[in-house]
Amino acid sequence: MWQLEDKTLGSRLLLGTAGYPSPEILQQAITAANCSVITVALKRSQQLNADSNAFWQLIKNSGCELLPNTAGCRTSEEAITTAEMGREIFATNWVKLEIIGDDYTLQPNPFELVKAAKQLTTRGFRVLPYCTEDLILCQRLLDAGCQTLMPWAAPIGSAMGPLNLEALQLLRTRLTDINLIIDAGIGCPSHACQVMEMGFDGVLLNSACAKAADPVLMAKAFANSISAGYDAYHAGILAPVSKARASTPLVDTPFWEQV
Amino acid sequence: MPKLCVNGNWQQVDISNLAEFLATQFAELQHFAVAVNQAFVPKQKYSRMNLNDNDSIDIITPMQGG
Numbered sequence: 001m002w003q004l005e006d007k008t009l010g011s012r013l014l015l016g017t018a019g020y021p022s023p024e025i026l027q028q029a030i031t032a033a034n035c036s037v038i039t040v041a042l043k044r045s046q047q048l049n050a051d052s053n054a055f056w057q058l059i060k061n062s063g064c065e066l067l068p069n070t071a072g073c074r075t076s077e078e079a080i081t082t083a084e085m086g087r088e089i090f091a092t093n094w095v096k097l098e099i100i101g102d103d104y105t106l107q108p109n110p111f112e113l114v115k116a117a118k119q120l121t122t123r124g125f126r127v128l129p130y131c132t133e134d135l136i137l138c139q140r141l142l143d144a145g146c147q148t149l150m151p152w153a154a155p156i157g158s159a160m161g162p163l164n165l166e167a168l169q170l171l172r173t174r175l176t177d178i179n180l181i182i183d184a185g186i187g188c189p190s191h192a193c194q195v196m197e198m199g200f201d202g203v204l205l206n207s208a209c210a211k212a213a214d215p216v217l218m219a220k221a222f223a224n225s226i227s228a229g230y231d232a233y234h235a236g237i238l239a240p241v242s243k244a245r246a247s248t249p250l251v252d253t254p255f256w257e258q259v
Numbered sequence: 260m261p262k263l264c265v266n267g268n269w270q271q272v273d274i275s276n277l278a279e280f281l282a283t284q285f286a287e288l289q290h291f292a293v294a295v296n297q298a299f300v301p302k303q304k305y306s307r308m309n310l311n312d313n314d315s316i317d318i319i320t321p322m323q324g325g
Contacts, residue, residue, distance in 0.1 A: 016325030026323070041324025044266040044317055045291060056290050056321055069324050077297070084299035085292035085319050156325070206325030 002201065004179055005094065005126045005148060007065055009036035012196070013226050014067065014181065015219070016206025023058055025215055030062050033219035038064045039096055039204065041071045042086055067128065069096040074109070076116035083120055095120060096150070096183075096204075097129040106156045110137045114144050121145025130183050133167040135174060147178060150204060153195065154185025157207040161191035165198075172199045189218075189225030196229025197237060264315040277308035277316075285318055292319045 001008050014037040020026035030038060040059060059066060068086030073079040076099065083095040097116055101109030108131050120127050121144060129141050133151045141149060151171060154160035162168055162182070171180060182195045183204040192203045203226055212218035250256055260273045265284075274280045277293065277300065285291070293300045294317040300308055310316070 016323075018323040018325045020323070039324050041322050042292075042319045043322040045285075045288065045320035053289070055323065059321070071324055081294055081297060081299045082319075084301075085294065088292045088299075088302060089290050089319070089321055210325075 002179075004037070004202070005128070007036075009065070010034070011036045011223065011226075012202035012230060013192075013223050014039065014183075014202055014204035015064075015209065016204065017059070018206055019210035020215055023054060026210075027058055027062070028216045029209055029219040030064065032216045033209070033223050035219075035223070036064055037067050037204075038062060039067045039069050039206070040086075040090065041069050042082060042089070065094070066090045066092055067094050067096050068092065069130075070098045070116075073099050074101070074112070075099065076112045076119065079112070079116040080119050080123075083116075083125055084123075087125070093124055094126045094128065097127050107152070108132060110134065110140075113137070114140045117141050117144040117146055128181070133164050133171060135167070135170055138171060138175060142175070142178065148181060149175070149178060150181045150183035152184040153182050153191065156184045158185050159187025159208055160185055161187050162195055168195065168200075169198055189221045192222055193225040193229035193232075196226050197232050199233050202226070261310050261312040261314065263310060264313070266316070266318055272310075275310050276306070277310055278305040280310060280316070281305060281318075288318070288320065290321055293317065294319065 001010055011034050013033050013035045015033050015035040016039045017026055068090050070079040070082040073082055079097060079099050086095060087093055099109045099112040100106050113129055117127050117129055127146050128148045128150055129146055130150050131137055138149050153162040179201040181202040181204055182200050186192055186205040186208045209215050209218045260271055261275055262271050296315050
């Protein structure tokens with residue numbers, strides 16, 4: 001179990017709900033992932049339809065904590081308004097703060113992010129910002145009242161895995177007392193395992209699971225990999241060296257000759 | 260009769276109160292939030308919100324997201 005914001009959770013896998021082949025597969029993936037948190041979003045509704053009610057039932061029946069995002073927002077004002085609407089609809093003060101600065105990289109706009117984070121924490125939100133691996137940005141977000149940070153591994157949906165390992169490691173080394181959740185750019189379970197082995201606290205992913213050939217099996221794979229990476233980090237990983245180290249003691253082995 | 264932009268579509272309505280507007284056009288919608296002129300309007304303020312010509316109303320519902 002671990003503490004994320006004001007909740008005690010079982011799983012360190014946070015799962016996005018977009019892009020699955022069907023609601024049934026989404027539901028099965030959530031079950032297979034055994035996740036504790038799922039992300040959701042908001043859209044304009046032209047009229048009532050069965051899909052919106054069905055999705056509502058699905059997320060409510062999942063038993064997961066809901067983390068509304070501010071996807072599509074480009075300014076702090078848009079994100080704040082979206083967060084307020086998310087709070088009213090989903091009855092949670094958690095918000096995944098996303099403010100995009102570039103249509104190609106979908107990377108966060110750091111300036112608007114800090115501005116929005118300050119406002120939202122003042123208004124009682126628990127802000128989980130999708131940010132870059134920039135240490136100064138992360139420190140400013142903490143100054144703005146965030147208690148969890150979610151740096152990207154790589155651009156959203158790119159599946160490239162963690163690109164800037166040095167910067168991510170620096171974040172972990174310098175920001176020891178907060179939850180750091182890798183969000184975006186994960187492609188395969190070994191990526192998730194890798195960041196957990198670095199000491200990160202959780203992984204949020206969507207496309208890597210939703211767009212897999214078998215999303216349900218992939219959800220299970222990610223759950224296993226995140227658990228394995230977490231255990232490995234806490235078990236103490238053997239540090240690499242540039243020379244061989246015999247695992248079998250060589251003294252007195254047959255044909256061993258003393259030098 | 261104000262002309263309103265509702266979720267990006269212009270329409271003429273003969274209602275000038277937000278609560279009444281929602282009750283007539285979105286009566287069956289259960290889980291939603293509203294912004295008028297890009298400003299969030301809490302549920303408890305619907306009945307006190309008057310709609311004016313050229314106001315923009317966004318009715319927002321849950322959807323899948325990453």
